[in-house]
Amino acid sequence: MVQYSYFPGCNLKTNAKGFEETAIAVSKKLNVELVEIPNWNCCGTVHTMTSDNIMKRIAPVRVLSRSKKHIETLEESPNQVVTLCSMCNSTLKIVSKEVSDNQDTLDKINYQLEDDELTYENDIEVKHFLEILRDSVGYEGISKKVVKPLKGLKVSPYYGCMLLHPEEAKIDDEEMPDVLESLVESLGAELVMSPLFKYCCGSYHIVDQENIVSSQVEKIVEAATRRGANALVVACPLCSYNIDQQQKAMAKESAGFKPIPIFYFTQLMALAMGEPVKINHFKEHFINPEPLLKELGLIGRKKTK
Amino acid sequence: MSYEYIKFGKEEREFRQKIEEISGENIFSCYQCGKCSAGCMFSDKMDRTVNQQILRIQLGQKEKVLSANTHWVCASCLTCSVRCPRDIDVAAIMEAIREYTLREEPEKIKISELPKKVLEKLPNIALVANFRKKTG
Amino acid sequence: MKIGVYICECGSNIAGTVDTEKVAQSAEPLPKVAVSRVYRYACSEPGQNLITQDIEELGLDRVIVAACSPSMHEPTFRALLREKGLNPYLLEMVNIREQCSWVHSDKDQATDKAISLLTSAILRNTLMKPLTPKKVGVINKALVIGGGIAGIQSALDLAEVGYQTYLVEKTPSIGGKMAQLDKTFPTLDCSACILSPKMVDVGRHPNITLLANSEVIEVDGYVGNFNVKIRKKATYVDPVKCTLCDECVPVCPVIVHDEYNADLSPRRAIYIPFPQAVPATYIIDEEACLGIDPLICAKCRDVCGPDAIDFDMKPEIIEEEFGAIIVATGYEPYPIENIGEYGYGTIHNVISGLEFERIISASGPTDGVVRRPSDGKVPKTVVFIHCAGSRDPAKHLPYCSKVCCMYSTKHALQYRHLVHDGTAVNFYIDIRTAGKDFEEFYQRAAEEDGVIYIKGKVSELIEDGDQVLVRGVNTLTSETVEMHADLVVLATGLIPSEGTRQIAKMLKLPVDSTGFIREAHPKLKPVDTVISGVFLAGTASGPKDIPETVSHASGAASRASTILAQKELEIEATIANVNEILCRGCGMCVDSCPYSAIELVAKNSFGHTIKVASVNEALCKGCGTCSATCLNGAINHLGYTDSQILAQIQALGGK
Structure with a gap:
C-alpha cells in the first residue's frame, strides 16, 4: 500500500464529510492510503493574485512545509501531498510554483515560518486525488474494483474553475479535459457531456451576492438536464454547496424546476465499489440522491417503506 | 456621461503603475481583442466590460475604473486569464483593482454585519474565500 | 477540313447550368464537324489526350473547345495543336463558362445560348486561315525609370545578370524616399545605412549608366525595340572635377528650403542633396540661383579650387534603344492640407509623417533631438493620427496606404525612446500589421514602450495656445474624448508620384481609379503591364513597404530578363x-x-x-x-x- 501525505482542507471535515470518507474508503481498495497531515492549517484559499502580498502566501507554504515533514514519517511515500478539494489543490499548486520560481519570496515566507520552526525547501509536489487515480492507479485498475456498475446513472461532469485554472494548477487540458469523463465511464455510468462543464458557479459570491450564484447555477443545471443528465459529478465542495443548495431554493420557488443530485467523484466510486452507503453522508445533501439511486437499484431498498 | 478628457499626468500614471505593481502584469500588453469579456460568464451583471476596464487603466482613468462594479462581480474563475492571447493574467488585474480599493478602504464587506445565520450555514471555504477577496 | 468539337463540363461549373450533351449533339450535323464530344475537364491531361487521339485517328485539322475564357486555356490548346503539327490559329475557344454558365441560372436558356455561341464559332472557324506569327529582334539593354529603392534594386539585378542598364532619376541623387527615412520598421535598421551600399553599387557598376538629374521625355517602339529620349539637365558642376570640398556653399547668397529635410531646414542654391548622395557631386539649383550668369553672381565659381563650376553647361538629349523598360517611379505623400479639419498648414504644431521622420533623424534638421518646428520645444505629448487621407473614399483616398500603421507605430516607439517622459498616443481605425514581424513590432511598441492606442478617428484639431486640442473618440468606451497635444503627426497616405502619372501617360499604361499603374493581372502578373516589355517595380503600382518593394523590383528585373535574354521575339499573329x-x-x-x-x-x-x-x-x-x-x-x-x-x-x- 502506497502512503500519501493527505491534506484535507477545512470543508472535508465539515460539510463535505461524504467526500472525505468515500475517498479514504475507495483508495484503500485501490491500494492507496491517504494519511492525514497532523496539525494542518487552512490552505488560505482562494489564492491571491497580487504580486506583492507575502502575508496571503504564508498559510499555503506552511501546509507544504508540514506535509514535507509528514512525508518523512511515512513509508514508501512519493514526495507528494494529495488534496481532494479543488480549491485547496489550486492554492497549493500555485504557491508551490510561485516559490519555486522566486527564491526571494520563499526566503521571506520562510522568515515568517521560523517561529513555527518550519522552513520549506521547495521540494514537494502537489497532486489532486484525481491525478493519482488517473496517473498512478489507472482507470483499468478502478474498473476492476467495480462490483456494482452505475447503470442508469446519467452523469454530467462539472469541473468548475479550479481544477482547470490557472495554468499552474490545472490537472487536465483546460478546454478539453477528460479525467472526470473517463472516471465516470470506468464506473459503468452513462456520460452526459455539457458545454457548461466549467461555467463558474459564482464561488464565494454566495456570501453577499447570492443572485450571482443562483443565475449561474440555473444555467449549469439546465445545460446538463437538457442533455439528459440525472446527476452531476464534482470535485469541489464549494461548487457542490452552491449548486446543491441553490437547486433546492429554486425547486421551492418554481414547481417546474427539476433538481438533480450532485455527487463527489469519490461518492460515485464508493457506490460502484460496493462501499456502505452511509459513508456518503447523503443526509447532508440538499438534494438527496437516495431516491434516484434506489429507483435505479443502485442502493438497497431495505430502508424504503 | 459619454465624454472623457484625456490627460497623461502624474495621477494617471501613478494609478496605472500601482495596478501594474499589484497585479504584476503589463497593462500595455492588452490590444483590446475583447476575448476576456467575450468569455466572461458574469458579464451580464457587470456595468463595464473587462477589456474596457483594462483600456481605462491604460489611459489612467482611475475614477471610472473604480466606480465600475466589474471587478466586484468577477469571481476569479480565471477563464479570461487562461484564454488571453497576450498571456495577460486578466483576473489578476481585476484583483489588483479590488486590492487598490481595499488598501484604502479595507471593508468591501462588513463581516460583523453579516447575519449569524449566514455565517453558520455557509461552508467555511465560501467565507474564507469571500473575506480574502473583499477585505483588506 | 475536319473540325473536332469538345465541350468541357468543368466539373459542375459548366455542366451544372448547361446541358453539355445537348450542346455536343447540336454540333454534330454542322458542316465539316467530324466529331463532337463532352469531357469533364478538357484542360486535364486525359482531356488533352482525347483531343490528341482524335487528331491522330480522325485526321482533324481544326479544333473548337467550348470551355472557359480564352484568357485561361487558349495557350494550353494552341500548344497542343502546334505539337501535333497543326496551325495553332485554327483553334477556337468558345467561352461557355464566364459568359454563359456562371452568369445564368435557367438551364434551358443557358443551353440554348451555349448552342448559339458554339454554332457561330463553328461557322467562323470554317472561314479561318492558318496564320504565322512574325519575329522581331531584341535590343539587349534595359531602361529603369526612377532611382528610388525599387529602381536601384531592378537596375542592380539586371546589371548583375549582365545587361547594360540605364537608370534615369529626375532628382540630383538616387535614393528616393527611402533615403529620407530615419529608421525602417520592424527591424529599426538605419535606413540610410542599409540603402547607401546599394546606391554606391549603382554608381560603380560597369553595366549601369546612371543618369541623375534627367528625365525620360519620349518613348517609342515596342517590346524588344523601344526608342527612348532622355533629357539630362545641366548641373553646372563638373562631377569629375568636384572634390566635395564644400567651399562653394557658404559663399552662396541664396537660401531656400531643403527638400531632403522635408523643407524644415535651409540650403543654398549650390548644394549636395545629402551626404551619401550618388552621384556624389554638388549641383546648382537652376531656379534658385540668382541667374546662371557669372555677371550677376559667381561667388561659387570664384572660390572653387578645382574649377569645377561651369555656367556654360547645357542640357543634353540622349537617345537610346532598349529591349525592356522598368517603371519605378514611386509615390508621393498625399497633400494633407486637403484635410481641412486637421488644419495642416495653418496649425503650427500639426506636421506630416515625413516631416516627423526628418525630425527624429540624427541627420535631420534638429540633429535627432525631437523638437517641434514651431518653437523648437521638445513635445511632451505627441498624438499620431492614422489614416490621414487614407480609407476615406468620400473625400480623399479610398484605399489603405498599407505602411502608415507601421510607420506611425515606429514613430511613436522612436519618440518614446528619445523622450523618456513623453506620451505617445495613436488614434487608429484598425491596426494592420500584415507583414513579417509586424505584429510583434506593434505589440512591442505597446508593451515595452507604453505607446497608447485609442481606437477611433480624430474629427478635428483646434489650435489652443501653443498646444493642439485633439477632438476624437474612443469607440471602445463609446466616449468622445478630448486631449491636448504638443505635437500632432498625421500619418499621411500614399499617392502615385507626379513622375508615375507622367510616365503612365507617356507609355499609355492604364492606371486604376486611384492613379496607380495597373498590373497586367493583379495576382498572377503583378510586375507586368498590359504593354509587353514594360514592367513595374515598387510603389508605382500601389502602396508597398520596403521589403515588398525590393522583391517586386527583383521580380520586375527577372521578368525583364525573359525578354532581354531572347535573340528574337514572336509577335501575336492576330493583328x-x-x-x-x-x-x-x-x-x-x-x-x-x-x-x-x-x-x-x-x-x-x-x-x-x-x-x-x-x-x-x-x-x-x-x-x-x-x-x-x-x-x-x-x-x-x-x-x-x-x-x-x-x-x-x-x-x-x-x-
Missing part, C-alpha cells in the same frame, strides 16, 4: 492588316489606334506618291479598333476578318 488598294490614306485609323501602331507611309502608285496606312506589326495588339473605324473596309483583322464575323452574326441571328 490588323491593310489592303493597300482599298486604303485612301485618310488617317482615321492612325488617330483611332490606342497603341500608336499605325502610321501613314508614302507609296508609289502608278507613278504617283500616295499615302497608305501601315501597321507596325510589333506594336499592334489586335484590338480591332482600326478595322471598325475604316470607312473603306481596308483594314482587316487577321483572325477576325469581316467575313468571319458576318458568319458568326448570321449564326447568332439565325436562331
Whole structure:
C-alpha cells in the first residue's frame, strides 16, 4: 500500500464529510492510503493574485512545509501531498510554483515560518486525488474494483474553475479535459457531456451576492438536464454547496424546476465499489440522491417503506 | 456621461503603475481583442466590460475604473486569464483593482454585519474565500 | 477540313447550368464537324489526350473547345495543336463558362445560348486561315525609370545578370524616399545605412549608366525595340572635377528650403542633396540661383579650387534603344492640407509623417533631438493620427496606404525612446500589421514602450495656445474624448508620384481609379503591364513597404530578363492588316489606334506618291479598333476578318 501525505482542507471535515470518507474508503481498495497531515492549517484559499502580498502566501507554504515533514514519517511515500478539494489543490499548486520560481519570496515566507520552526525547501509536489487515480492507479485498475456498475446513472461532469485554472494548477487540458469523463465511464455510468462543464458557479459570491450564484447555477443545471443528465459529478465542495443548495431554493420557488443530485467523484466510486452507503453522508445533501439511486437499484431498498 | 478628457499626468500614471505593481502584469500588453469579456460568464451583471476596464487603466482613468462594479462581480474563475492571447493574467488585474480599493478602504464587506445565520450555514471555504477577496 | 468539337463540363461549373450533351449533339450535323464530344475537364491531361487521339485517328485539322475564357486555356490548346503539327490559329475557344454558365441560372436558356455561341464559332472557324506569327529582334539593354529603392534594386539585378542598364532619376541623387527615412520598421535598421551600399553599387557598376538629374521625355517602339529620349539637365558642376570640398556653399547668397529635410531646414542654391548622395557631386539649383550668369553672381565659381563650376553647361538629349523598360517611379505623400479639419498648414504644431521622420533623424534638421518646428520645444505629448487621407473614399483616398500603421507605430516607439517622459498616443481605425514581424513590432511598441492606442478617428484639431486640442473618440468606451497635444503627426497616405502619372501617360499604361499603374493581372502578373516589355517595380503600382518593394523590383528585373535574354521575339499573329488598294490614306485609323501602331507611309502608285496606312506589326495588339473605324473596309483583322464575323452574326441571328 502506497502512503500519501493527505491534506484535507477545512470543508472535508465539515460539510463535505461524504467526500472525505468515500475517498479514504475507495483508495484503500485501490491500494492507496491517504494519511492525514497532523496539525494542518487552512490552505488560505482562494489564492491571491497580487504580486506583492507575502502575508496571503504564508498559510499555503506552511501546509507544504508540514506535509514535507509528514512525508518523512511515512513509508514508501512519493514526495507528494494529495488534496481532494479543488480549491485547496489550486492554492497549493500555485504557491508551490510561485516559490519555486522566486527564491526571494520563499526566503521571506520562510522568515515568517521560523517561529513555527518550519522552513520549506521547495521540494514537494502537489497532486489532486484525481491525478493519482488517473496517473498512478489507472482507470483499468478502478474498473476492476467495480462490483456494482452505475447503470442508469446519467452523469454530467462539472469541473468548475479550479481544477482547470490557472495554468499552474490545472490537472487536465483546460478546454478539453477528460479525467472526470473517463472516471465516470470506468464506473459503468452513462456520460452526459455539457458545454457548461466549467461555467463558474459564482464561488464565494454566495456570501453577499447570492443572485450571482443562483443565475449561474440555473444555467449549469439546465445545460446538463437538457442533455439528459440525472446527476452531476464534482470535485469541489464549494461548487457542490452552491449548486446543491441553490437547486433546492429554486425547486421551492418554481414547481417546474427539476433538481438533480450532485455527487463527489469519490461518492460515485464508493457506490460502484460496493462501499456502505452511509459513508456518503447523503443526509447532508440538499438534494438527496437516495431516491434516484434506489429507483435505479443502485442502493438497497431495505430502508424504503 | 459619454465624454472623457484625456490627460497623461502624474495621477494617471501613478494609478496605472500601482495596478501594474499589484497585479504584476503589463497593462500595455492588452490590444483590446475583447476575448476576456467575450468569455466572461458574469458579464451580464457587470456595468463595464473587462477589456474596457483594462483600456481605462491604460489611459489612467482611475475614477471610472473604480466606480465600475466589474471587478466586484468577477469571481476569479480565471477563464479570461487562461484564454488571453497576450498571456495577460486578466483576473489578476481585476484583483489588483479590488486590492487598490481595499488598501484604502479595507471593508468591501462588513463581516460583523453579516447575519449569524449566514455565517453558520455557509461552508467555511465560501467565507474564507469571500473575506480574502473583499477585505483588506 | 475536319473540325473536332469538345465541350468541357468543368466539373459542375459548366455542366451544372448547361446541358453539355445537348450542346455536343447540336454540333454534330454542322458542316465539316467530324466529331463532337463532352469531357469533364478538357484542360486535364486525359482531356488533352482525347483531343490528341482524335487528331491522330480522325485526321482533324481544326479544333473548337467550348470551355472557359480564352484568357485561361487558349495557350494550353494552341500548344497542343502546334505539337501535333497543326496551325495553332485554327483553334477556337468558345467561352461557355464566364459568359454563359456562371452568369445564368435557367438551364434551358443557358443551353440554348451555349448552342448559339458554339454554332457561330463553328461557322467562323470554317472561314479561318492558318496564320504565322512574325519575329522581331531584341535590343539587349534595359531602361529603369526612377532611382528610388525599387529602381536601384531592378537596375542592380539586371546589371548583375549582365545587361547594360540605364537608370534615369529626375532628382540630383538616387535614393528616393527611402533615403529620407530615419529608421525602417520592424527591424529599426538605419535606413540610410542599409540603402547607401546599394546606391554606391549603382554608381560603380560597369553595366549601369546612371543618369541623375534627367528625365525620360519620349518613348517609342515596342517590346524588344523601344526608342527612348532622355533629357539630362545641366548641373553646372563638373562631377569629375568636384572634390566635395564644400567651399562653394557658404559663399552662396541664396537660401531656400531643403527638400531632403522635408523643407524644415535651409540650403543654398549650390548644394549636395545629402551626404551619401550618388552621384556624389554638388549641383546648382537652376531656379534658385540668382541667374546662371557669372555677371550677376559667381561667388561659387570664384572660390572653387578645382574649377569645377561651369555656367556654360547645357542640357543634353540622349537617345537610346532598349529591349525592356522598368517603371519605378514611386509615390508621393498625399497633400494633407486637403484635410481641412486637421488644419495642416495653418496649425503650427500639426506636421506630416515625413516631416516627423526628418525630425527624429540624427541627420535631420534638429540633429535627432525631437523638437517641434514651431518653437523648437521638445513635445511632451505627441498624438499620431492614422489614416490621414487614407480609407476615406468620400473625400480623399479610398484605399489603405498599407505602411502608415507601421510607420506611425515606429514613430511613436522612436519618440518614446528619445523622450523618456513623453506620451505617445495613436488614434487608429484598425491596426494592420500584415507583414513579417509586424505584429510583434506593434505589440512591442505597446508593451515595452507604453505607446497608447485609442481606437477611433480624430474629427478635428483646434489650435489652443501653443498646444493642439485633439477632438476624437474612443469607440471602445463609446466616449468622445478630448486631449491636448504638443505635437500632432498625421500619418499621411500614399499617392502615385507626379513622375508615375507622367510616365503612365507617356507609355499609355492604364492606371486604376486611384492613379496607380495597373498590373497586367493583379495576382498572377503583378510586375507586368498590359504593354509587353514594360514592367513595374515598387510603389508605382500601389502602396508597398520596403521589403515588398525590393522583391517586386527583383521580380520586375527577372521578368525583364525573359525578354532581354531572347535573340528574337514572336509577335501575336492576330493583328490588323491593310489592303493597300482599298486604303485612301485618310488617317482615321492612325488617330483611332490606342497603341500608336499605325502610321501613314508614302507609296508609289502608278507613278504617283500616295499615302497608305501601315501597321507596325510589333506594336499592334489586335484590338480591332482600326478595322471598325475604316470607312473603306481596308483594314482587316487577321483572325477576325469581316467575313468571319458576318458568319458568326448570321449564326447568332439565325436562331
